[in-house]
Amino acid sequence: MSQYLEMVDGPMHVKKLTLGQLQELAEEIRLELITGLSKNGGHLGPNLGVVELTLALHFVFTTPKDKFVWDVSHQSYVHKLLTGRKDRFRTIRSTGGLSGFAMRCESEHDCYGAAHAGTALSAALGICAGRDQLGSDENVVAIFGDAALTNGISFEAMNNIAQTTKRFIGVLNDNEWSIAKNVGAISGYLNKLITHPSYNKLAKDFERFVRRLPKGELALKLAHKAEEGFKGALTEVGLEPSRSKIESDGRGGYGSSLIFEEMGLRYLGPIDGHDLPLLISTLAFAKTCDHPIVIHVLTKKGKGFEAALNNPEKFHGLGPYDVATGATLPAKPGTPPNWQDVFGNAMVKLCQKDNSVVGITAAMPSGTSLKILEKAMPNRYYDVGIAEEHAVLFACGMATMGFHPVCAIYSTFLQRAYDCVIHDAALQDLPVIFCMDRAGLSPQDGPTHHGLFDISYVRAVPNCIAMAPKDEDELVDMMFTATHERHPVFIRYPRGPAEGVPIKDQPRLIEIGKAEVIQNFSNNGGRKVALFGLGNMLKLARKAASQLAADGCDVAIVNPRFIKPLDAGTTEFFGRAAEAVVTLEDHVLMGGYGSAVLELFDEKRVTTPVVRIGWPDQFIEHGTNADDLRKKYGLTVETIVAKVKAELPEAAPVQRRRDLAVA
Ligand SMILES: Cc1ncc(C[n+]2csc(CCOP(=O)(O)OP(=O)(O)O)c2C)c(N)n1
Numbered sequence: 001m002s003q004y005l006e007m008v009d010g011p012m013h014v015k016k017l018t019l020g021q022l023q024e025l026a027e028e029i030r031l032e033l034i035t036g037l038s039k040n041g042g043h044l045g046p047n048l049g050v051v052e053l054t055l056a057l058h059f060v061f062t063t064p065k066d067k068f069v070w071d072v073s074h075q076s077y078v079h080k081l082l083t084g085r086k087d088r089f090r091t092i093r094s095t096g097g098l099s100g101f102a103m104r105c106e107s108e109h110d111c112y113g114a115a116h117a118g119t120a121l122s123a124a125l126g127i128c129a130g131r132d133q134l135g136s137d138e139n140v141v142a143i144f145g146d147a148a149l150t151n152g153i154s155f156e157a158m159n160n161i162a163q164t165t166k167r168f169i170g171v172l173n174d175n176e177w178s179i180a181k182n183v184g185a186i187s188g189y190l191n192k193l194i195t196h197p198s199y200n201k202l203a204k205d206f207e208r209f210v211r212r213l214p215k216g217e218l219a220l221k222l223a224h225k226a227e228e229g230f231k232g233a234l235t236e237v238g239l240e241p242s243r244s245k246i247e248s249d250g251r252g253g254y255g256s257s258l259i260f261e262e263m264g265l266r267y268l269g270p271i272d273g274h275d276l277p278l279l280i281s282t283l284a285f286a287k288t289c290d291h292p293i294v295i296h297v298l299t300k301k302g303k304g305f306e307a308a309l310n311n312p313e314k315f316h317g318l319g320p321y322d323v324a325t326g327a328t329l330p331a332k333p334g335t336p337p338n339w340q341d342v343f344g345n346a347m348v349k350l351c352q353k354d355n356s357v358v359g360i361t362a363a364m365p366s367g368t369s370l371k372i373l374e375k376a377m378p379n380r381y382y383d384v385g386i387a388e389e390h391a392v393l394f395a396c397g398m399a400t401m402g403f404h405p406v407c408a409i410y411s412t413f414l415q416r417a418y419d420c421v422i423h424d425a426a427l428q429d430l431p432v433i434f435c436m437d438r439a440g441l442s443p444q445d446g447p448t449h450h451g452l453f454d455i456s457y458v459r460a461v462p463n464c465i466a467m468a469p470k471d472e473d474e475l476v477d478m479m480f481t482a483t484h485e486r487h488p489v490f491i492r493y494p495r496g497p498a499e500g501v502p503i504k505d506q507p508r509l510i511e512i513g514k515a516e517v518i519q520n521f522s523n524n525g526g527r528k529v530a531l532f533g534l535g536n537m538l539k540l541a542r543k544a545a546s547q548l549a550a551d552g553c554d555v556a557i558v559n560p561r562f563i564k565p566l567d568a569g570t571t572e573f574f575g576r577a578a579e580a581v582v583t584l585e586d587h588v589l590m591g592g593y594g595s596a597v598l599e600l601f602d603e604k605r606v607t608t609p610v611v612r613i614g615w616p617d618q619f620i621e622h623g624t625n626a627d628d629l630r631k632k633y634g635l636t637v638e639t640i641v642a643k644v645k646a647e648l649p650e651a652a653p654v655q656r657r658r659d660l661a662v663a
Helices: 003-007 019-036 044-049 051-060 077-082 086-091 120-134 152-164 185-195 203-215 217-237 243-249 258-262 276-288 306-310 312-316 339-353 371-376 388-400 411-426 454-459 472-482 535-550 568-577 593-604 626-633 637-647 654-662
Strands: 067-070 140-145 169-174 266-272 293-298 357-361 381-383 404-408 433-436 465-467 489-492 516-519 528-533 554-559 562-564 580-588 610-615
Touching (some): 019 051, 019 086, 019 276, 044 051, 044 312, 077 086, 120 152, 169 185, 185 266, 258 266, 266 276, 306 312, 339 357, 339 371, 339 404, 339 472, 388 404, 388 411, 404 472, 411 433, 411 454, 433 472, 454 489, 454 562, 454 593, 516 535, 528 535, 528 568, 535 580, 535 637, 554 568, 562 593, 580 637, 593 610, 610 637
Parallel strands (some): 140 169, 169 293, 266 293, 357 381, 357 404, 433 489, 528 554
Antiparallel strands (some): 465 562
16 A cells, blocks of 8 residues: 555665656655554644645755754644654654654654744754854755744744855745635735745846756656656746736735845745645755745645635644544543633623633644633634734733733743743733743643643742643633733633533632642641642642552641742641641742742741642653653652652651641
């Protein structure tokens, strides 16, 4: 069945294939993507869209010497299949398996890792600068999507390319979709280029290049199909300048792409990104250019799989699906709603009751479920594109006008906007609400997506209030409370299903900086252990508490609710009363909630030992599920119990210890 894919162990094999064979290989790759990802899921749609593009790239260029820099790199699966990783392909995104993104440590063909959008142009330019400094001659190709182009960094890079290097190749992979439909003026501009492909200044040199080709090396490789292919190429790129368009438009015509050319980048396109010979000849041409060039390639997200073509948003990235129909498994009956859906529904209710509340997403309407608000109250909803910094600044501006803007941004993506959080929201003490989804693990995505740093980065900033709900009802209370605040408020909650508790009709205000004591000591004579389980870690705290109680301990359980301001009174009280304190957080230990408790104990001279449970000072890899990773890193009942016992000296009398601490 997959005779060509089986033969391809590296890019050198791609170069040996004829055009016909490459086209068959493209179909085999599509089949492998569709069947191979069906069990664990993944970024199916984007990869189906770049099959021909990736084949053409590997046909024309030679990695690892030449460098491909993928933006986000969720579309690098085909590249993985062609660069010696096909045997492990079906392990992608699972424990011990291939990453779902490009990673330098995974292959010499991955020259640059990524998973956050907008990095490719800058990184590729840096690689070009390095090459130019070294005097070497590798080709550097940045492959970036139309939505990545809504990201500010992409423009910062474009501003800098022409002045930095003469040899830079950008491939704009335009499928008109971000995860949802792409939004904004750039998207509209690209649309104009697509619908008016009338003229481009490179036509003449490209024409000369292509006309030379049939006798050249490339044509030999492409064998008998070449000529038709090049004919296609010539028509597609439109070699005839269209004077009328230029004059009527007065700015050089739509197809000449002012944006790119004014930035000193030659623009070629738009071309059909599924036409292999056209792609090959265009990329081969780009290779000869001694001027930075952007090739605008039109692709179809989900090409070759009906279900994915019909629903690009769902198939951007999804869980297991049926190969025949594309149907995904419904949630098991009784599964609680996802945290994000609780958030989305709560936003509608808050907006209905309070005119000052609006919702802002940075291109993640489905991931954050803010699309629920979009549907219910479109005039209170803003999708600003993949532009987290802009999202925060935009929110700050609205806040100065008396609004309570809610920025729904994943914990990991808010990292992008840290300066805006400090310099704009916090310093001006503006009532912007940050709902940080995916705080904690994003297991299958891995280190680029885990939301494990937000407590540290928020805790350090004055004026900020930071909370974590134990369940979905408390999330709604916290959101409600936040809309009554005059400071920046951060609410962190994880990925996946919530706890399954009922949500009150009327949310309640929560007292700022007040923890909730779930269970006090019973004074049963057992060794006193106080467990502080932050947010979703309260569940683990309860389990560990049951085990410790079964082992004879007297256990108290606290839901801290607030990371900042910390409930100093309750924390100190239990710190003094207990023989051991346990803090649990779905966050790195460094600078996290446990650190906040330690700092408080240091300040108050509380000497009770503190067992801190959280993630170590290293990047946590991807895994099939959170349990696999928690087990590996000791976020388990067994580890907690063992660590607590190690802190309880055998013969220390409980009473004396407490007296000492109180004194
Ligand atoms: C900084 C950042 N914000 C949000 C995301 C989530 N995200 C992943 S892919 C994607 C859309 C990418 O669209 P595009 O660049 O056009 O590539 P395509 O998937 O269409 O090939 C988004 C918003 C991200 N990866 N990084």
